Amino acid sequence: MMILIHGEDISLSRKKLMEEITASQDAEVIRLEAIKxxxxxxxxxxxxxxxxxxxxxxxxxxxxKGIISKERNDIITYLLNIKEGIDLYFWEDRELEKVKINKYLGKIKAYKFQYPSSLFNFLDSIGAENRTSLIRRFHELLRQIDAELIFYMIIRQWRNLITVKDVGVTGMEPMPVWQAGKFARQANYFSLENLILNYRQLLAIDYKIKTSSTPYSLTKLLDIFLLSL
Incomplete structure (x- = not known):
């Protein structure tokens, strides 16, 4: 048996993986990080x-993940030719492209766990929309997912914006060109100096929450951050 578990929402994908593993109570489980x-x-x-x-x-x-080396290609070929006696689970910390699924795995049983599209719409709107609209989107999103996840995704977005602003689209490899281009267009709403300043503000929020050194909730701190942009 072969199963693919993938998608951006690694919390849910890990949960699914553990459910699959624990369902086979008597099985010996070996987990390997493919790159190593x-x-x-x-x-x-x-x-x-x-x-x-x-x-x-x-x-x-x-x-x-990324460019498939000869070593990993050999591993894939070997695994796909195992006839019986072992259950294989392929876990990916992001969505696996259909091209790779079709090329290497074919019609494999797969579970995909994605964040709601409204999350990415919110992230992409930062810089492009005014503060009032941004705050509205933020609070609408809070009805679907936790503030902690939104905060994590804002930090990830900022890292990508700083990187593409600093080194350009070609420096974002192995990220797909279309995705890097989208970050580049969004980064045009900011100077590199402002992006770095904003990132430091996000790190300060993270520190305050982790050390309980603020009377404000994470939601309130993110309100303040978004209004400062």
Whole structure:
């Protein structure tokens, strides 16, 4: 059996993976980080059998992430030719492109966990819309997801905006060109100095929340941040 679990919402995808693993209570579970793993290690993990746990589960993290090296291509070829005796789970910390799914996995059973599109609409609107509209979008989004996730995604967005502003679209590889171009267009609403200043404000918010050194909630602090843009 082979199963792909992927998508941007890694919290839900990890939960699904654990549900799948715990459903096979007697199985031996081996989990490998693909980027750090050799084909020999994968073969050893697959072909070594335990007398106490004849059923085996192998979880490969991020096997298809980025450019597929020859080593990882060899691992994929080997795994796809295993006939029986092991359940394979491919876990990816982002959505796996359909091109890669079709090329390497074909019609595999897959679970995809994505954030709501309203989250990305909100993130993309930063800089392009006025403060009133931005605050409205923010509070509408709070009805769907937690402030903590929104905060994390704002920080991630800012890192991408700073990077593309500093090094340009080509410096964003292996990010797809269309996605890097979208960040570049959004970054045009800010100077590099302002982006760095804003990022420091986000880090200050993170510190205050973690150290409980503010009387304000995270939602209130994000309101203040968004109004300052």
């Amino acid at each position: 793993t050799t084909k020999e290690e994968v073969v050893l993990a697959c072909e070594t059998r335990s007398m106490l746990n004849p059923q085996k589960i192998l979880v490969l993290d991020n096997l298809f």
